[in-house]
Amino acid sequence: MGIAKLKKPGADEQPATFLRQYGGVLLGLLLFALVVHDIFGTHGYLAMRRTQHEIKKVNADMERLNKENLRLEEEVKELKSDPRKIEKIARDELGLAKPGEVIIKIPPSEQLPQDPASKP
Structure with missing residues (x-):
């Protein structure tokens, strides 16, 4: 002989009814929140697209700098081995001359315009 528990009528039915009524809406809101987070979230x-764009930009800069390093x-x-190169810099940039x-320096404003096609 056990003790019978008394139940209120409809006490267990309330959560089940709530889930039936609003479960789809709650699931939809949760799914929407996850999609928004996956698109606009920190990661x-x-x-991800912004980071990939930055990586491409940095790689392009590295390639440009590597080419410039090779040129330098x-x-x-x-400069270490070509005496003509050293002489050219001494004459053009430093204004030095042989004994x-x-x-004779002509100001740029008085120089005749040079035709780029007529260079030897």
Whole structure:
């Protein structure tokens, strides 16, 4: 002989009715929140695209800098070994001359325009 528990009529039916009525809406809201988080979140789709764009930009900068480094290395080699290159810099940039030579500088405003096709 056990003790019978008394139940209120409809006490267990209330949560089940609530889930039947609003379960689809709650599930839809949860799904919507997850999709929004996956797109706009800290590690979402848009953040991933932005990071990929930055990586491409950095790689392009690295490639450009590597090419510039190679060009500068070649220039350093030429400066160490090519006497004509050294003489050209001494004459053009430093204004030096060999003994017995006279340097005449013409201001750029008085120089004749040069035709790029007529260079030797």
